[in-house]
Amino acid sequence: MSIRRRCRANFYILSHGIIPPMQTIKNLLMEALAKIDGTDSQLLELTAATQLAFGDYQTNVAMQHAKKLKKNPRELAQQIVSALPENNILQSAEVAGAGFINLRLYPEVLGRATAALEEDDHLGIPQIGSLQKVVIDYSSPNVAKTMHIAHLRSTIIGDAIKRLHLASGYEVIADNHIGDWGTQFGKLLVAYKTFAKPEDVSEDSIEFLEKLYQSFNLKAETEPELEEQARAELLSLQKKEEPNYSLWKKFIQISLQEFEEVYQRLGVCFDTIHGESFYNDQLQSLVDELKERDLVRESEGAQVAFFESDQYPPCVIQKRDGAFLYATTDLATVRYRINTYKPQRIIYVTDSRQKLHFEQFFSIAHRAGWHCDMQHVMFGLMKFAEGVVMSTRKGAVIPLRDLLDEAENRALQVLEFVEYPEDEKREIARAVGIAAVKYQDLSQNPISDIVFQWDKALNLQGNSAPYLQYAYARVRGIAAKHEEKFPQDTVKDAAIVPKLEIERDLCLHLLQFGAVVSRATESCKPNHLADWLFGAASRFAAFYNQAPILREENQEIRHSRLRLALVFSRCMSKGLNILGMDTLERM
C-alpha cells in the first residue's frame, strides 16, 4: 500500500451581536424552569424539531425531570409551558407525545433571524477556534509513486477538515508529511543505476520512477541479492554520498512537481511540506530524550517503549542495527510541531490500519510531556469490487489523474447540447467533475470502507455535488433575471416573512448551518456538512417549485422570497467552499 501513513458548540454570539433564536428560546425556558422547584437548568436541551408538524424546536426537559421530581411528564411539561414568560417570540408552545414541548416562532421572528445570517461575517458559524492553533497532517504521498485513487481519501478529507477549522476560526497549519525517506530509495537507486531505462516514458516523470521501482520488485523475487545491493545504496544515501544524494533530491523534485499538478486540480494547498527526511537529524536526540525520561529501554538489542499493563504491544523506536523507524520519525515530528507551532491540537488523517501506531505514539508523546490534543482521524480502505486491497508494488491501480479526467469528461458530455462558449463549458465541467469526485467521498462517514465504482464516484445526479451546484446556479440565474426585470428594486434589506410551510422549513434549516459546521469541525466529519448541504438544496428545490419569485406580483412576497433564496445561496456557497467545491453562476 503506497499510502505511507496517513469533536459541541452550544450557544454563541454572532459577530453582529444578534442573538440566534435558539438562544432566545433557551433563555425563556430557563426562566420558566427557575419558577419550578427542583429543576436543573443544566439539563435543558433544545433541538430542532424532528418533524415540521412538531413545530420549529423541541425540548425533552420535562421527561428528564419527571422521574426525579416524581411527576407525570406531561403535567410537568404543561407546568413549564405555563411558566414561560410573556414574550413576542413564541407563537405557540405545546405539550405533545410522552412529554415533549414543541415550540413555534412567529414567522416574522423566524424571517428576521434568517435574514440576520447574512449580516454575520461567518454566516452563523460559531468561532470556536479563535486564538487556537491546529496542525493538520494529511495526504502524505510517497515520493516516486504516482498518486492514485486511494490517495484521494486522505487528501480530500484532510483538505475539508482544514477548511472546516478555518471556517470555525482556527489558525491552521496544513502539513504535507511526504514519504521522502526510507528503504524504497535503496531499491530505486539500484534500479536507476543498473536497470535498462523504460523507454516509453520521460525520464523526468514519476511514471519513470515508478516503473523502475516495479521492475526492481519483480526482479528481486528471483534475484534476492538485489535486496542486499539496495541496502548498500541506502546506507550510502544516508551518508549523503554522491551521486546518490543528488539523485535522491532529483527524485523528490520530480515527484513534488507531479503532486503539485494534482493538488492544483483539486484545489488543495499546504502551509508546509516537511517530509520524513526533514527530521533525520533529530532522531538520535529524540531517542536520547526518551531514554532520559525512562520511556524506552533496551530489549532484545533494540530501543523499545512499553505500555502500562501491556495496553498496547511494545513499540520499537530504534532497531538493533541502530536504524530508526516510522514511530521514531512521527515522535520527532510531534516534538518539532509542538515546540515550533505550540498548537492546541494536531490532527492526523490516515487510513484505519494505522490506528495502533497512532495510539502507541500518542501515548509515548503524552508521557514525554508534549502536551497537545492529538487526534487520529481514520478512514476506511478503498477497495475494488473484488475486494482486493490496492497496491503500487506491482502496479495496476487507477492514477488519480485518470479519475479526474474521466470525471471532467462525463460532466462535459452533459453539456453537449448546451449553447455555452467552449471554454466556459470546460470550466463548468472541471468544477462539476472535481466536486462530484470529492462529494462521493465527503458525503459518507470517513470510517466506512468504500468500494470503488466508476459510476458512483462520478455520479452527477441525485445526492451529488452537481445537485448542490445546480441549486446555487438557479438562484444566481433568478437574481440576474430579477435585476433585468425589476432594475429599480433592491432586496438587500427586504424582510423575510415565511408563509408557506416550505419557506419555514428552509429558514429553519438555514439557521442550523453554523451549528452543523461546528459539529463537523469538532468531530472531523465533513459528511455532516455534506448532509446539511443536500438538505438545504432539496428544500430549496421544493421551495423553487412551490413558491414562484419573479412571477409573484405582490412585491413584498417577491422580495421576501428572493431574499430568502439569496441567504440560501450565501450559505450554499460557503458550505460548498468548506468542502472544497467551486460554485458556478450557471451550468
Place this chain on the structure above:
RNA sequence: GCACCCGUAGCUCAGUUGGAUAGAGCGUUUGAUUGCGGAUCAAAAGGUCACAGGUUCAAGUCCUGUCGGGUGUACCA
C-alpha cells in the same frame, strides 16, 4: 489467541452523540399547463436496524454475550 472497526431498504450509504411514525440517492413503478434552468420536482413500492439479553420514562444509538465481515498485532511505512 488478543485488540480495534463495521453489520440499517434489492444496491450504495446517512442517522444531530439516548428522543416522537428509522431517512436519502441509485434502481423499479406513476405523474409534472416547453418550466423564474428537467443535472429538476411530486408520488408509490421497498425495514424484525445481524441475533439474544440488559440499562432507561425512551435504544439503530449505551452495556454484556453470540454470529458474520474487515484490519492490526516489536525491529515495513
